[in-house]
Amino acid sequence: MRKLLSLSLSRQFLVVSFPIVLLGMLAVGWYVEGAIERGVINRMAAVTSLYVDSFIAPQVQHLQAGGELAPEHRNTLDRLLTDTPLGRKIVAFKIWSPTGRILYSTNPALIGREFPIDEGLAAALQGHVQSSISDLDETENELERAKFDRLIETYAPIHADGRGTVLVVAEFYQTTDELSHEMLVARTGSWLAVGGIMLAMYLVLFGVVRRGSNTIDSQRTQLKHKVEELSTVLQQNETLNEKIRMAAVRTTGLNEKFLRRIASDLHDGAAQDLALGLMQFEALALKWEAKAGPAAAGVDEISMVRSALQSSLRELRSTCVGLQLPEIDRLNAFEIAMRAAQDFERKTGSSIKVSHEGQAAEPAWPVKTTMYRLIQEALGNGLRHGGASRLQVDLSCDSDSILLQVGDNGCGFDPSHAETPGHLGLAGMRERVELLRGSVTVKSAPGQGTLVSARLPMSIEGYSE
Secondary structure, X not given: OHHHHHOOHHHHHHHHHHHHHHHHHHHHHHHHXXXXXXXXXXXXXXXXXXXXXXXXXXHHHHHHHOOOOOHHHHHHHHHHHHHOHHHHHOOEEEEEOOOOEEEEEOOHHHOOOEOOOOHHHHHHHOOOOEEEEEOOOOHHHHHHHOOOOOEEEEEEEEEOOOOOOEEEEEEEEEOOXXXXXXXXXXXXXHHHHHHHHHHHHHHHHHHHHHHHHHHHHHHHHHHHHHHHHHHHHHHHHHHHHHHHHHHHHHHHHHHHHHHHHHHHHHHHHHHHHHHHHHHHHHHHHHHHHXXXXXXXXXXXXXXXXXXXXXXXXXXXXXXXXXXXXXXXOOOOHHHHHHHHHHHHHHHHXXXXXXXXXXXXXXXXXXXXXXXXXXXXXXHHHHHHOOOOOOEEEEEEEOOOEEEEEEEEOOOOOOHHHOOOOOOHHHHHHHHHHHHOOOEEEEEEOOOOOEEEEEEEEOOOOOOOO
């Protein structure tokens, strides 16, 4: 079957249709041959029966009054069946009465005997000429059976003059030599005609199928080339997408390092200068207040400036802390989760439950930063937007991946309306995780709290710091 399906459509048609066409040709040929054989037999019977009727009818008309065939008529029949062309065509001859009695026969032993009326004799008594090839298995054919294997048997009605009724039935037998010769000619012609027609039809169908097959093959080749081109383009796109993804991963890491540097510069630069300036301002303000007194003009303004400078210093330091990640370079996954939860507790005063299972391992740097930021964002959302009183971080690790879950008992929300303009928290988390070929799911409903689940890889193929 595989070999057949691997062939072209036109060759499949050749292989599959040839047996069908051949069987069809044989069936049609046998049917035509049978029809021709029946036609030849009927024609021979009709011609011979007319010939017989012209010779035999005058010899049996006296039987209209009943009785037996007269001796002189028997002698005449004997001569007709031996010395004339009719006798040379007929090898056996009988005359039947309507009751099934043999009135005359070329086998004298049968004259006067009565036999059952068969179908052919019954049809002839109704006025129809019946002819067929007989195997000579009837009782009255003992003599013919000894000489021949089969003969053409014909029943021909002999009508009474002036009355039109069947007077007697003439049964005669002819050899199949003439039939065989005519059938050979007819069979040859019919088989040639049927074979030629079938061959022509077969070739026409094959031509149509071959044309269609060539078109399909051509289109298949073109499609194959298009698919190959498209596959190449897709491969190039996949390579380009992977490069872009890795660039985004590296960019994310660089951004974290850049933010750390900015925070460090602000802390070591502007914050230090502001702190030094505040210290100098405090010293000057104390001296001025000591000389001028507490009730002197400008004391309130000095107090206002002092509060503004102190508030600015706190805000700047808080900004520096928010910009930079803590030192997580050497921490494993469990330690990062604990550190993120502790930092959030210190900033907000809330209590966070942290659980973990599996063997802790140290993930790649982008995974570490993503873990920390995701925990930070999810906890912040639960506290700020959800008003949660209970926050929890669960971590599960294996050799290949990290499952991080952050849940709360806050007011919840509809996740289908969360990632819309103005709600960038979840979108940012999702982008960070998907850059690492991870996945994020958010389960929440109004009044039922929120659970953020993220599956992260332990390592990133092709990443190098």
